[in-house]
Amino acid sequence: MELSRQAQLGLSTVIHQLCGLVLGPDKAYLLRHRLAPVVESEGLTSFDELLVRLQCRGGSRLHDAIIEAITTKETSFFRDRGFFGFLRKSVLPEFFETLRRKSGLRRRIRVWSSGCSTGQEPYSIAILIRDLIESGDADGAKENQFTILATDLSTEALESARTGKYSSADVERGLSEFDLARYFRRAGKHWTVNESLRRLVQFRRFDLLTSPAALGAFDLILCRNVLIYFDEATRRRVCGGLFGAMQSGGWLALGAAESLFGVDHQLENVRLGQVLCYRKPHRGG
Ligand SMILES: C[S@@+](CC[C@H](N)C(=O)[O-])C[C@H]1O[C@@H](n2cnc3c(N)ncnc32)[C@H](O)[C@@H]1O
Numbered sequence: 001m002e003l004s005r006q007a008q009l010g011l012s013t014v015i016h017q018l019c020g021l022v023l024g025p026d027k028a029y030l031l032r033h034r035l036a037p038v039v040e041s042e043g044l045t046s047f048d049e050l051l052v053r054l055q056c057r058g059g060s061r062l063h064d065a066i067i068e069a070i071t072t073k074e075t076s077f078f079r080d081r082g083f084f085g086f087l088r089k090s091v092l093p094e095f096f097e098t099l100r101r102k103s104g105l106r107r108r109i110r111v112w113s114s115g116c117s118t119g120q121e122p123y124s125i126a127i128l129i130r131d132l133i134e135s136g137d138a139d140g141a142k143e144n145q146f147t148i149l150a151t152d153l154s155t156e157a158l159e160s161a162r163t164g165k166y167s168s169a170d171v172e173r174g175l176s177e178f179d180l181a182r183y184f185r186r187a188g189k190h191w192t193v194n195e196s197l198r199r200l201v202q203f204r205r206f207d208l209l210t211s212p213a214a215l216g217a218f219d220l221i222l223c224r225n226v227l228i229y230f231d232e233a234t235r236r237r238v239c240g241g242l243f244g245a246m247q248s249g250g251w252l253a254l255g256a257a258e259s260l261f262g263v264d265h266q267l268e269n270v271r272l273g274q275v276l277c278y279r280k281p282h283r284g285g
Pocket residue numbers: 018019020071072073074075076079114115116117118121151152153154157206207208209223224225226255
């Protein structure tokens with residue numbers, strides 16, 4: 001199906017407004033490939049017709065279909081092992097210590113996986129926390145002292161994340177046989193996350209282009225492999241929201257290929273080997 005210059009421009013503008021994604025003329029093939037099924041499922045014959053329909057009254061009905069078609073949901077369990085090693089060695093021990101010191105204060109550690117896709121990232125965090133608690137390496141911390149919020153713009157990704165059902169290919173990417181036996185149940189060709197682990201993660205739809213103020217403050221925010229798809233202005237806007245949602249002393253983790261380059265910030269860089277994370281200075285310090 002041909003993609004006219006006008007349709008390319010118009011559709012990329014709609015997409016940018018919908019989810020902050022930037023698709024310049026060099027990404028025309030991607031636009032064509034991903035939106036052709038939407039054109040067909042709407043009974044249309046061209047991208048120009050799709051654009052007209054989007055611009056008509058009631059065009060917003062198509063927004064979800066466009067978001068689903070255009071977002072990249074690539075993810076895996078324990079994606080970037082170095083990062084999870086960093087959490088295990090540096091970040092989580094500090095959280096356990098905070099919980100121990102503030103044990104009388106009902107303090108909870110709040111983690112936010114923003115752009116969680118189909119759930120592998122927040123479930124990996126839940127596995128890590130449970131592993132440390134069960135092996136007695138958590139300074140007496142308890143699971144109910146942690147909350148893990150996982151959000152995404154894609155309703156389909158979230159539905160799949162909530163069911164916690166994964167194919168053999170999914171679980172082979174990142175999980176050991178030990179993790180599988182311990183945290184999953186097999187049903188035919190699929191594996192499902194155990195109910196008790198699933199309960200540790202709360203899924204919710206959230207658009208990173210909007211303000212996260214209502215979500216409260218977090219001790220650890222993961223925004224990994226999401227910013228990479230945005231232009232600089234959108235990155236700045238999204239990061240501004242994330243910075244505001246960080247507790248004092250809280251952590252921000254981006255993807256291995258991402259950084260805050262070009263974004264004004266007052267966070268500290270904390271490096272362990274190849275892994276770089278950001279930290280909000282403690283109040284007054
Ligand atoms: C490549 S996945 C990253 C998944 C996971 N964080 C990881 O690193 O494996 C990017 C996710 O960002 C989500 N996303 C894209 N734009 C978004 C937006 N404006 N608000 C929230 N999520 C968005 C996509 O739906 C997709 O699930």
